Amino acid sequence: MVSISNDGAAESLGDRILDAAASCVLAYGIDRVTLAEIARRAGVSRPTVYRRFPDTRSILAALLTARIVHVLDDVESTGSGREPLVARIVRVAQRLRHDEVIMAVLHTAPELAMVYIAERLGTSQQILIDAVAGELKLAQEDGSVRGGDPRQLATMCLLITQSAIQSAQMVEPILDADALARELTLALNGYLAP
Template sequence: MLSISNDQSVDIGDRIMAAAASCVRDLGVRRVTLAEIARRAGVSRPTVYRRWPDTGTILSALLTERVTGAWREVPARRPGRAGLVARIVEVAQQLREDDVIASVLRSAPEVAMVYITGRLGTSQQILIDQVADELRTAQADGSVRPGDVRQMSAMLLLITQSAIQSGPMVAPILDAHALAGELSHALNGYLAP
């Protein structure tokens, strides 16, 4: 269990998010309660309610932070298509290894399915916008084929999301290294001029 209640220097919102992550890892999504999040964060339930109206909203914010945080943590190291593909593949690897994301996929696949088949979530919208910006730049330097960057970005999301969610299923065939290599080939082939 995560013990963060003694560190008062950490922002309350950050403490609540860390506590929510701890709950998801330890209990699975279905057993997370607002009371347990508050207890682990060392705050009262009203303190949590002032920031988020319910557990579902907290979990949604947590997942958005995990996904967009992975994108922020992986900088673009090279310009153009090569840099963008490398960044996407590295972010996908981080998300495949993220213990909170893995717990959601394992303990509440129906929650994940909403964002896989039903609707775009906040983090997906953010990623589509950010990748579209990088695609626009890569088109300008000639390393990415012409096309609607938002449509292309959405397709990159679909390809990458599939590799993240289905990676464990094909692990006997594609270990993490091979999966990264094949994802890179797929993305490069899709984007090549």
Template sequence: MVSIRNPERSVEQRILDAAAACILAYGVERTTMTEIARRARVSRPTIYRRWPDIRWVIAELLTVRITGVLEAVPDRGAGRESVVGRVVAVADHLRADEIVQSVIRNAPGLAMTYITDRLGTSQQILIDALAEAIKAGQDEGSIRAGDPRGMAAMCLLITQSTIQSAQMVAELLDNEALNEELAHSLNGYLKP
């Protein structure tokens, strides 16, 4: 259903949905603005008015998907166990997300930007949410003292590495074991 209040959002959503479909059909490297425009039923200039190039479209798509997972996994309350449970659940969802995994596996140049060079929007959102949860856990007494943002950044690094490298250790750690080990790592890092 098209929103009367914000028809612009529906165009952007169609573009992002088309980009996701293209990534699944052709892979990241062969996804083009032309094909996205065709699938979204918009002109290429319509896309270019919103994003300067394909990398920005894909980055926006990733932000929407990652923040969507964060919103879909409920806040489990204050306390280290709750915080860790939510982080592990978000990581589990992202490891199963075809678009996220396609970018990690098939567009290493794009992925490396957000792994080694700079924090992306979704990473900033995750750090903000985690810092808030860490602060609540500190106030509650189940998370050690320290700068919540710095600790959130470290939790992001631990978790992001797990998401990126899960396939590499799949023979050693199935999905359940990986979740258990990630929880153990984060609990050990955060405990007082």
């Protein structure tokens, strides 16, 4: 017997599971999300979820990665060179700052967020570094970005931007959203300028 895989159906199932996980995060916070509730909201059995994900934590990691990558893919570059690249980074940061699931993780599960802030790079961070490094290399070739290892420069851009996202709420009385975007743009342009 030949097994026929329907990739579209598998993708749709994965999306339903991640959408259900997002719904749980917003309803209960990270600590009270259960695999059983994710399965219930996705309209599937727990074994179906277990076939795709080993545990709740892996579902949440996949959810965060999917949301971050979606924003990166959705915010297109407006050109090549340092200034369009910095503008894209700032637009991605603005979108992530307003993503309610990502902000829920930062604010309700700081211990989970700290793993990706202080201990190790996550999948989405690696994807962001790779994407920015590729654009930085091209910008170095046109002379709009200083010399240096593009992955190292991209990693520093990630650290600067990640810090701005994490601390935005704390400094909002001083730097509202527009001022924060303006200052982040200046910081990144200054860092990358030849």
